[in-house]
Amino acid sequence: DTAVSQTPKYLVTQMGNDKSIKCEQNLGHDTMYWYKQDSKKFLKIMFSYNNKELIINETVPNRFSPKSPDKAHLNLHINSLELGDSAVYFCASSKGRQNQPQHFGDGTRLSIL
Amino acid sequence: DQQVKQNSPSLSVQEGRISILNCDYTNSMFDYFLWYKKYPAEGPTFLISISSIKDKNEDGRFTVFLNKSAKHLSLHIVPSQPGDSAVYFCAGGSGGGADGLTFGKGTHLIIQP
Numbered sequence: 001d002t003a004v005s006q007t008p009k010y011l012v013t014q015m016g017n018d019k020s021i022k023c024e025q026n027l028g029h030d031t032m033y034w035y036k037q038d039s040k041k042f043l044k045i046m047f048s049y050n051n052k053e054l055i056i057n058e059t060v061p062n063r064f065s066p067k068s069p070d071k072a073h074l075n076l077h078i079n080s081l082e083l084g085d086s087a088v089y090f091c092a093s094s095k096g097r098q099n100q101p102q103h104f105g106d107g108t109r110l111s112i113l
Numbered sequence: 114d115q116q117v118k119q120n121s122p123s124l125s126v127q128e129g130r131i132s133i134l135n136c137d138y139t140n141s142m143f144d145y146f147l148w149y150k151k152y153p154a155e156g157p158t159f160l161i162s163i164s165s166i167k168d169k170n171e172d173g174r175f176t177v178f179l180n181k182s183a184k185h186l187s188l189h190i191v192p193s194q195p196g197d198s199a200v201y202f203c204a205g206g207s208g209g210g211a212d213g214l215t216f217g218k219g220t221h222l223i224i225q226p
Contacts, residue, residue, distance in 0.1 A: 004156070033213055043157070043202065045213025055212060090156055099145040099164065099206065102214060104156030 003027050006091050006105035013081060014113050021076045021108045023091030032074035033092040033102060034066060043090065049074055050096075078110075086112045116140040117205050119217035127225050132190040134220050136203030139184065143205035147214065148177060148188045151200045160201075161188070190222075198224045 004025045013019055025032065031050040037043045047066045048055040054066065063079045074093075078085060088109050092102040118137045126132045138146075144165045149157035163170040163177045163186070170177050176189045190197055200221050204214040 035213070041218055043204075043214075043216040045215075048213050057213070092156075099162075101147055101159040101162055103159060104149075106154065106156045 004091055004093055004103050004105040006089075006108050008108060009106065010109050010111075012111045012113065015081055015083060017081050018077070018079045019081060019110075020078070021089055021091075021110075023074050023076070023105060024072055025091075025093040025103070026072065027093060027095070027103060029093035029095050029103070030071055031094050031096060032068070033094075034074065034076050035090040035092060035104075037088040037090060037107070039087070046076075046089075047074075081110075081112050083112050086110060114139075115217075116143075116215050117203055117217040119201075119203055119220050121220050122218075123221040123223065125223045125225055126193050128195060129192045132188075132193045132197065132222055132224070134188040134190075134201050134203075134222065136186045136188075136217055137184055138186070138203075138205050140205060140207070140215065141184075142207045143215075145206050146177070146179060146186050147204045147206065148175075149202040149204060149216075150197075151202060151219070157202055193222075193224045195224050195226065198222060 007022045034046040046060045065077045068074045088107045090107045091105040094100045094102040147162040148160045151157045161175045179186045200219040202219045203217040206214045
């Protein structure tokens with residue numbers, strides 16, 4: 001059983017397009033996250049979402065928006081894709097926010113042509 | 114501004130010996146630290162964590178040491194096994210995890226037979 005699953009695993013698209021990445025967790029966690037791993041290999045937090053509260057990293061462009069239909073899902077929508085958006089995007093989840101470890105999906109490699 | 118630094122991009126260790134991975138941090142607000150292991154094309158997998166009020170945590174072959182005064186932590190793996198070959202990320206967290214984790218750049222551990 002995959003605990004945190006992301007689809008698609010690979011996404012190749014052109015500049016200017018709008019795309020979505022889906023994330024689902026079956027761990028019963030109530031907090032989900034999106035991270036971006038750039039070309040320098042740093043993993044950086046983009047969003048943290050807990051039920052009703054969304055915390056956004058201030059460096060994230062507003063072209064990126066998370067959507068949570070329910071506690072088990074946190075999808076990432078990206079509008080007007082740019083070359084610099086090429087990266088690997090990781091979804092994660094954790095149990096509450098009390099210093100609990102986060103569990104990661106296998107990532108989505110986004111390539112912008 | 115790198116708040117978490119892993120200064121060794123790679124480390125080679127013989128099978129059966131001890132592997133020591135190091136991590137330095139600058140953010141005094143971190144109240145817990147984690148180590149993750151990552152294989153290619155997979156997401157980071159949680160290994161072990163330590164609260165900032167402790168100086169050691171042990172789990173099987175893995176031990177994490179924290180020196181708060183030096184803002185330094187290390188991961189010891191004893192004995193090292195071929196399956197331990199992977200990239201290891203150090204991360205710091207605060208605020209109960211609401212702001213996400215801050216990761217280092219990773220150290221590629223290679224276990225030589």
